[in-house]
Amino acid sequence: MSAAIPKGILGYARYKLKQISYSKESIEINVELERDSRHNHLCSVCNQKASPERRKERTVKDLLFHGWKTFTKVEYYEVRCKQCGIRVEHIPFIRPCARATKRLEEAVAWLCQHLPLTVVALYFSLNWKTVKNIDKAYLEHRFEAPGLDNITVIGIDEVSYRKGHKYLTCVFDLNDPHLIWVGLGKNKETLSKFFEQLGKERCKRIKAVAIDMSKAYIEGVKEPCPHALIVHDKFHLVQDFNKVMDRIRIDEFKKADEEY
Numbered sequence: 347m348s349a350a351i352p353k354g355i356l357g358y359a360r361y362k363l364k365q366i367s368y369s370k371e372s373i374e375i376n377v378e379l380e381r382d383s384r385h386n387h388l389c390s391v392c393n394q395k396a397s398p399e400r401r402k403e404r405t406v407k408d409l410l411f412h413g414w415k416t417f418t419k420v421e422y423y424e425v426r427c428k429q430c431g432i433r434v435e436h437i438p439f440i441r442p443c444a445r446a447t448k449r450l451e452e453a454v455a456w457l458c459q460h461l462p463l464t465v466v467a468l469y470f471s472l473n474w475k476t477v478k479n480i481d482k483a484y485l486e487h488r489f490e491a492p493g494l495d496n497i498t499v500i501g502i503d504e505v506s507y508r509k510g511h512k513y514l515t516c517v518f519d520l521n522d523p524h525l526i527w528v529g530l531g532k533n534k535e536t537l538s539k540f541f542e543q544l545g546k547e548r549c550k551r552i553k554a555v556a557i558d559m560s561k562a563y564i565e566g567v568k569e570p571c572p573h574a575l576i577v578h579d580k581f582h583l584v585q586d587f588n589k590v591m592d593r594i595r596i597d598e599f600k601k602a603d604e605e606y
């Protein structure tokens with residue numbers, strides 16, 4: 347008995363199956379696809395009709411199929427688009443220049459939300475750098491850069507990584523609380539990069555900045571936003587107050603020991 351897998355399940359829109367081969371030794375399936383010539387060539391940037399220039403081929407990795415590694419070889423064309431110039435043509439199931447199908451990239455990106463990159467790389471037999479690039483591209487697509495207009499009240503704080511050896515400076519919009527900027531380091535220069543990006547006009551509109559009592563941050567804010575009110579948040583004030591109280595307590599104990 348033989349049966350064919352419905353084309354809709356395979357998900358190779360605008361393409362026809364040319365050949366499928368497999369290797370029991372490497373537990374690999376190789377799928378070869380050819381363009382369905384009934385469809386026009388489309389530019390991968392603007393999705394408009396474009397004229398074919400040069401035929402090319404690319405082999406990309408696909409999702410595991412019943413535990414078998416799957417590779418898909420596609421033919422495609424470099425096209426001349428009236429709007430965008432020379433580009434690669436649109437392939438519905440592969441992003442331009444990607445080395446994996448969209449469905450594999452989506453699976454990788456989803457797992458990266460729950461597992462370390464190295465585990466995801468191991469599961470899909472991918473290089474961890476490939477996994478990192480897929481995750482980065484997905485996040486960039488999913489979360490567009492936040493707008494910096496209409497910001498009047500911001501909060502600045504640092505977070506550490508690499509076991510406290512390295513720092514990131516995070517800037518938040520406190521009117522509509524969300525992260526708007528992240529920079530490497532926690533000094534005045536780090537912060538100046540944010541204000542440079544914000545620009546002089548938008549800096550003038552900053553009314554208040556919540557920061558800890560770091561001298562670097564205070565100086566980093568005062569220069570670009572001289573009129574902004576600097577507010578030290580309660581958490582850091584209480585933290586510093588407790589440090590002083592501890593110091594006094596220790597000193598008083600020592601004095602008491604010496605006196606009696």
Ligand SMILES: [Zn+2]
Nearest residue numbers: 389392427430
């Ligand atoms: Zn185009």
